[in-house]
Amino acid sequence: MTDSATDVTTRPARRLHTTDVPAEPEPRRTRRARWLPDLLPALISGVLMLGIALVQAGRPVLSWDEVTSAEVSQRTVGQILDLVRNLDAVFGAYYVFLHFWTGVAGTSEVALRLPSIVAMAGGVALAAELGRRLFTPLTGLVTGLILCLVPNTTRYAAEARPYAFACFFSVLALLLLLGAIRRGRPYRWVLYGLSVTLLGLSHLLALTTLVAHAVMIGMVAWRGRRRPALTWAGTVLAALLPLLPIAWLGARQQDTQLHWVAPITMARIRGMPADVFGSREVAWLVVGMVVLASWRPLRRLAPPAALVLGPTVTLAVVSALASPMWVARYLLVVLAPLAMLAAIALNGMSRARMVAVLLLIAFVAIPGQRAVRKPAAKVGPDYRAAAAIIGEHEQPGDVIVYPPKNRAIRAGMDYYLDRQPTRPEDPLVKVPSERTGWLIAEEYTDISEISGARRLWIVVGDRRDDATTARPDWKPVIDDDYRRTGFWQPKRATVALYEKVAG
Known part of the structure; x- marks a missing residue:
């Protein structure tokens, strides 16, 4: 590697003369001794990340998005395709993958999250390899070690959603582009194009990382190499073609998909580093080190800096001028380049200071690492606790009622109630969600469907003093015919038991 670490031009090979004598084949042990040290940064980082992510990976209850993954994964491929025509088109490829994965591995919390854990460990390993190739081993x-310490790296590794895959493919694509530019062989460009397609399939917004690719290609073209730039443009266009139907569907579903995202504000911009890292202290330590790296020559820092600025600026501009998209998990792809820029700054310190800073990051990351492993760490109700309450107190003939047109509460409760010995009947389901082409079941609206039940459970995905307010049209009848005999409030949930009044 030259001092100009981002000089991705190919060096001309030494010309052989007819008098050159072929060298003796290099012994296998010697070859292994040469490439094994090159693997160590990626190997150490990836194995460490895998171990950290697996620690208590099944302890947090599934989030309300994860229960959607769990429910949709049990649909047929045809039913998944019916869903993505109406909703969640950007997650369609992940749902299909998860369908086949759970058919083999099952649907436990760890099984659902294991692909993401492996993907995040792979992404950290690739980030370490990219740092080695662009700079030094x-x-x-250090890039890999910093990523292992970031709380949100662990949090989204143990998340049954495609964000860890987006992190993996965002680094893989840049790494493959670097190899394609340096070697120039057709199969390398094919692999690069495939990685771009997979990046878009993991999450369309992750394609904002292509800004860094354009910067790298621009640097090559500026040095007089036009052919790689043309090859890159053609490869990217071909890679994006399969994603056009998904992008079209995603644009049509935008109002439904992103209606919950708040408008971007200066306060939300200032809070984004903490949200992305999962720890305010870790965020500002790493960002502070990134600032220290800014004195380096621009040509060395351009690719990782563009990998940070591309997604950040794009999402900020789109959120301000078009539709709000300023969401922390959509920016997880910037963690790897930020860690790399911080590692560059640390590399200029003495070894003792470098170790001291890494230990400081590890120390301030401890609260965040503990927080992401708490049973109720994820976003959404504590479905597990609610299901355990019902399982403990349920009696034969009980029925369960949810708020109307609710996406996650029924899916989450179904997931955890299936793990109880018995469960109440859900008599309001007219057409199950998997047959509606949506995430919501079609329900009966007449209270007569439940009026004959002796005991009635009402489960709501928030905290309220009166669970019957979730069914305001039925509240007068329930108040007249039933009395509340049980009331519990686990995290972000209300579970109430009503028994019919004798008379």
Whole structure:
């Protein structure tokens, strides 16, 4: 590697003369001794991340998005395709993958999250390898170690959603582009194009990382190499073609998909680093080190800096001028380049200071690492606790009622109630959600469907003093015919038991 670490031009090979004598084949042990140290940054980082992510991976209850993944994964491929025509088109490929994965591995919390855990470990390993290739082996290793310490790296590794895959493919694509530019062989460009397609399939917004690719290609073209730039443009266009139907469907579903996102504000911009890292202290330590790296020559820092600025600026501009998209998990792809820039700054310190800073990051990350492993760490109700309450107190003939047109509460409760010995009947389901082409079941609206039940459970995905307010049209009848005999409020949920009044 030259001092100009981002000089991705190919060096001309030494010309052989007819008098050159072929060298003796290099012994296998010697070859292994040469490439094994190159693997160490990626190997150490990836294995460490895998181990950290697996610690208590099944402890947090599924989030309200994860229960959607669990429910949709049990549909047929045809039913999944019916769903993505109406909703969640950007997650369609992940749902299909999860369908086949759970058919083999099952649907436990760990089984659902294991693909993301492996993907995040792979992404950290690739980030370390990218740091090694662009800079030095030590930079690569420190990049990987920083990522292992970030709480949100662990949090989204143990998340049954495609964000860890987006992190993996965002680094893989840049790494493959680097190899394609340096080697120039057709199969390398094919692999690069495939990685771009997979990046878009994991999450369309992750394609904002292509800004960094354009910067790298622009640097090559500026040095007089036009052919790689043309090849890159054609490869990217071909890679994006399969994604056009998904992008079209996603644009049509935008109002439904992103209606919950709040408008971007200066306060939300200032809070984004903490949201992305999962720890305010870790965020500002790493960002502070990134600032220290800014004195380096621009040509060295351009690719990782563009990998940070591309997604951040794009999402900010789109959120301000078009539709709000300023969401922390959509920016997880910036963690790897930020860690790399911080590693560059640390690489300029003495070894003792470098170790001290890494230990400081590890120390301030402890609260965040603990927080992401709490049973109720995820966003959404504590379905597990609610299901355990019902399982403990349920009696034969009980029925369960949810708020109307609710996406996650029924899916979450179904997931955890299936793990109880018995469960109440859900008599309001007219057409199950998997047959509606949506995430919501079609329900009966007449209270007569439940009026004959002796005991009635009402479960709501928030905290309220009166669970019957979730069914305001039925509240007078329930108040007249039933009395509340049980009331519990686990995290972000209300569970109430009503028994019919004798008379």
